[in-house]
Amino acid sequence: MSHFFAYLEKMRFIKRWGLMRNTCEENIQEHSYQVATIAHALAMIRRKVFDRPVDIEKVLVCALYHDVSEVITGDLATPIKTFNPRISEVFGELEEMANRRLIGMVPEELKGEYESLLLPDPDDSDSWELVRAADRISSYIKCIAEIKMGNSEFSKAIETVRKKVEDLDLPEADYFVEKFIPSFSLTLDELN
Numbered sequence: 001m002s003h004f005f006a007y008l009e010k011m012r013f014i015k016r017w018g019l020m021r022n023t024c025e026e027n028i029q030e031h032s033y034q035v036a037t038i039a040h041a042l043a044m045i046r047r048k049v050f051d052r053p054v055d056i057e058k059v060l061v062c063a064l065y066h067d068v069s070e071v072i073t074g075d076l077a078t079p080i081k082t083f084n085p086r087i088s089e090v091f092g093e094l095e096e097m098a099n100r101r102l103i104g105m106v107p108e109e110l111k112g113e114y115e116s117l118l119l120p121d122p123d124d125s126d127s128w129e130l131v132r133a134a135d136r137i138s139s140y141i142k143c144i145a146e147i148k149m150g151n152s153e154f155s156k157a158i159e160t161v162r163k164k165v166e167d168l169d170l171p172e173a174d175y176f177v178e179k180f181i182p183s184f185s186l187t188l189d190e191l192n
Contacts, residue, residue, distance in 0.1 A: 004105040010071045017142070019077045020157070023149040028067045028075060031138060039063035039134035041180075042172040046130070050171055054126060063131045065117045069098035133173045136165050144184045
């Protein structure tokens with residue numbers, strides 16, 4: 001018997017942005033879906049717009065699984081994770097331990113497949129570069145939504161996250177922001 005997917009089902013109970021007042025709560029299951037759709041778009045942009053090779057399927061699947069360790073660790077707020085290099089290092093080790101625990105729940109014949117998703121390969125930096133970019137863009141979209149709802153709690157966060165997206169220096173992310181982000185500030189009537 002494998003508990004792997006029962007654990008993944010718990011993703012819907014792990015709330016994001018725990019240190020901030022939210023007008024609309026977001027869980028890591030919802031977030032992972034959004035990151036996957038954005039990462040998929042970034043991969044297609046890389047291939048179609050910038051004519052660079054990319055394994056679109058790998059990017060998409062890595063994005064779906066990018067936060068699964070949080071069913072064990074919980075979602076630690078970015079300001080805490082990045083407070084100092086030692087905390088970042090220890091949290092990285094904790095995430096790896098959580099992912100190894102989840103891999104341990106998978107039947108033996110599938111372990112290798114899940115290891116390639118949950119333990120990032122340093123030689124596959126292209127896929128993870130797009131997933132990290134999608135993760136930041138997703139956070140930026142969350143900030144836009146909260147500001148749009150009048151939540152000033154996110155006024156500093158939106159500046160910080162926007163800068164992180166710009167600092168990616170990734171043409172695919174710049175393209176996505178230029179083409180898709182402005183629509184997130186519109187009302188439904190304006191979208192129609």
